[in-house]
Amino acid sequence: MAAAALFCVLLMFLSVLQHGVLGYTRSDFPRDFVFGSATSAYQYEGAAAEDGRMPSIWDTFAHAGKMKDKTAGDVAADGYHKYEGDVELMAETGLEAYRFSISWSRLIPNGRGAVNQEGLKYYNNVIDELVKQGIRAHVMLYHMDLPQALEDEYDGWLSPRIVEDFTAYADVCFREFGDRVLHWTTLAEPNVVALASYDTGELAPGRCSDPFGRTKCTVGNSSVEPYVAAHNMLLTHAAVVRLYREKYQALQKGIVGINVLCLWSNPLTNSTADLQAAQRYRDFVYGWILNPLVFGDYPQIMKKNVGSRLPSFNKVQTELVKGAIDFIGINHYYSLYVNDVPLAEGARDFIADRSVCYRAYKTDPPTGQNDPTQYPSDPQGLQLLLEYLKDTYGYFPIYVQENGKYSFLYRKGSTNDSLDDTDRVDYIKDYIEGVLNAIRNGVNVRGYFVWSFMDLFELLSGPSGDQTRYGLYRVDFDDDARPRRARRSARWYSDFLMNKQEPVLIARQ
Ligand SMILES: *[C@@H]1O[C@H](CO)[C@@H](O)[C@H](O)[C@H]1NC(C)=O
Numbered sequence: 001m002a003a004a005a006l007f008c009v010l011l012m013f014l015s016v017l018q019h020g021v022l023g024y025t026r027s028d029f030p031r032d033f034v035f036g037s038a039t040s041a042y043q044y045e046g047a048a049a050e051d052g053r054m055p056s057i058w059d060t061f062a063h064a065g066k067m068k069d070k071t072a073g074d075v076a077a078d079g080y081h082k083y084e085g086d087v088e089l090m091a092e093t094g095l096e097a098y099r100f101s102i103s104w105s106r107l108i109p110n111g112r113g114a115v116n117q118e119g120l121k122y123y124n125n126v127i128d129e130l131v132k133q134g135i136r137a138h139v140m141l142y143h144m145d146l147p148q149a150l151e152d153e154y155d156g157w158l159s160p161r162i163v164e165d166f167t168a169y170a171d172v173c174f175r176e177f178g179d180r181v182l183h184w185t186t187l188a189e190p191n192v193v194a195l196a197s198y199d200t201g202e203l204a205p206g207r208c209s210d211p212f213g214r215t216k217c218t219v220g221n222s223s224v225e226p227y228v229a230a231h232n233m234l235l236t237h238a239a240v241v242r243l244y245r246e247k248y249q250a251l252q253k254g255i256v257g258i259n260v261l262c263l264w265s266n267p268l269t270n271s272t273a274d275l276q277a278a279q280r281y282r283d284f285v286y287g288w289i290l291n292p293l294v295f296g297d298y299p300q301i302m303k304k305n306v307g308s309r310l311p312s313f314n315k316v317q318t319e320l321v322k323g324a325i326d327f328i329g330i331n332h333y334y335s336l337y338v339n340d341v342p343l344a345e346g347a348r349d350f351i352a353d354r355s356v357c358y359r360a361y362k363t364d365p366p367t368g369q370n371d372p373t374q375y376p377s378d379p380q381g382l383q384l385l386l387e388y389l390k391d392t393y394g395y396f397p398i399y400v401q402e403n404g405k406y407s408f409l410y411r412k413g414s415t416n417d418s419l420d421d422t423d424r425v426d427y428i429k430d431y432i433e434g435v436l437n438a439i440r441n442g443v444n445v446r447g448y449f450v451w452s453f454m455d456l457f458e459l460l461s462g463p464s465g466d467q468t469r470y471g472l473y474r475v476d477f478d479d480d481a482r483p484r485r486a487r488r489s490a491r492w493y494s495d496f497l498m499n500k501q502e503p504v505l506i507a508r509q
C-alpha cells in the first residue's frame, strides 16, 4: 500500500515536471477533437489561368496593383501542382485535418453554368489524397474570391442575385465532394469581407467612399454597402444550409457552419463607458453575423445605431436565417483594448459610419501604440472569447479555424528569413492551452487549425507592404519550384500531435 502510494506521489512529481515543460499533451484533449492547419484557394493554388479557371475579384484587384507590394497570386505557393507532396507533408506532420477552400471560378468559371471538369478533377484529387492519408477534409466554400463575372454582372455581394448563384455552386460541391467531406464552412470572415471590401476598401473588390476608405476607391458607399453585403452573405449562407439539410444531410451526415473573425475585446478601463464599448465591439463585429443565425435578427444596438441603413429581415428571411448553423467557426489572432469615443470626435476603427464609437488598440494600453511588426500574444483572450460565445450563443460546437502568428522577422525579402521561429512556437503553444482551458470550463470546442500550413500569398500584406509569413513551413517564393522547408514551429506542432511531448517515464492508463 505504502509503496503504491509512494509510487503515485512519484508519478505526480514526474507529471509536474513534465507539465512544467508544456502543461498539456494531445491526450488531454477529447479524442474526437481535431488538430489541423489551413490554406485558402487564391493564396495557395496559383495556376490562376490554367485548365479553364477564370479570374476572381482577387485576380483583378491584385493585377490592378492594389496590393501594397504590387504582387498577385498567379503562382502563389503553387499548390495546384504541388498538392500531392503537400498532403504527404501534412501526413508527416501528423495533421488530423486540413482546411482548404474551393476556388469558385476554377470549378464554375463564370460563377454560373457549366462545371469545369479540370477543376472538378483537381478538388477530387486533393480530397482523395487526404482520404488516403487519413486526414479529414474541412472545406471552406468561399474564401473571398468571387468569380469576376458575377462582380461584373451584378456587383457580387451587393445584389440579392448572389443567393441563387452561390447556392447552385454549393450544390455542385455537396453533390461532387460530400461523400468524403463532413465539415463544410460556407463563408470565410463575412464580417471582414463586409468591412474591408466595402468600407475601408482594402480587400477586393476594393469599394469605399470618402472620407472613410483607407485607400482611394473609385466606387462604393462606405455608409451603406458593408451592411448590404453582410445581409446578402447571411441570406446566402442560410440558403446553403437549407439546401444541405434538405437534400444532403440525411445521407452524407455532415455539418455546415460559418466562419467569423473574432478578436477578443478588453475594455481599456473599467469605466461603464468602456465596458459598454467593448460589448458594442462584440455586437458589431461578431453579433452582426451570429445574432441573426442564432436569434433571427441583428443585435439591438446595431439596429439602434445604424438605423435605416441596416437592412431588415422579413418574416420569411427571419425563418430562413434563424437556426441556420450547425457550428461556429472562428478566426482569432489577438486581443484588442477598446475605449469609448464620443461620436463627435468621429473616431472610427473598422466601421466607417461612426455608429460604433470605440477606438481599438492592438497592444498593451500603457504604450497605446500598435507595434507594426508583431501582435502581442494573449491566449487568455481566446479563452475568454470562447467562453463568451458559449454564454451568449449557447452550446454550439466551435472550431478555431485560424490562429497563428506572423512576424516580420520572416517576411519576404527579409535578410533574416529564419526557420527558427521560436516566437511562433511559443504563441501556438500558449493559444492551444487557452483552448484547453476553455474546454475545461465547459465550452464545446471541437477543433483547432493553425494558420497557415505553409507560407501563402497573404491578402493583407501588412503595414510595410511586404508579404507577411504565417507558415509552419517556409516557402521560397523566389524559387520557381517553391520549395517547402519545415520551420521549428512545424516540428513542434508535429511532436505535439504525435504525442512525443508525452512523459516517457510515465505510463498512462
Ligand atoms: C450612400 O448612400 C446613401 C443612401 O442611399 C446616400 O444618402 C449617400 O449620399 C451615399 N453616399 C455616397 C458617398 O454616395
Ligand SMILES: *[C@@H]1O[C@H](CO)[C@@H](O)[C@H](O)[C@H]1NC(C)=O
Pocket (backbone or CB within 6 Å): 267, 268, 269, 270
Ligand atoms: C477591471 O476590473 C477587473 C476585475 O476587478 C480587474 O481584474 C482589472 O484589472 C480591471 N481593469 C482595469 C483596466 O483596471
Ligand SMILES: *[C@@H]1O[C@H](CO)[C@@H](O)[C@H](O)[C@H]1NC(C)=O
Pocket (backbone or CB within 6 Å): 409, 416, 418, 420, 421, 422, 423
Ligand atoms: C533573426 O531571427 C531570429 C529568430 O527570431 C532572432 O532570434 C534574431 O535575433 C534575428 N536576427 C536579427 C538580426 O534580427
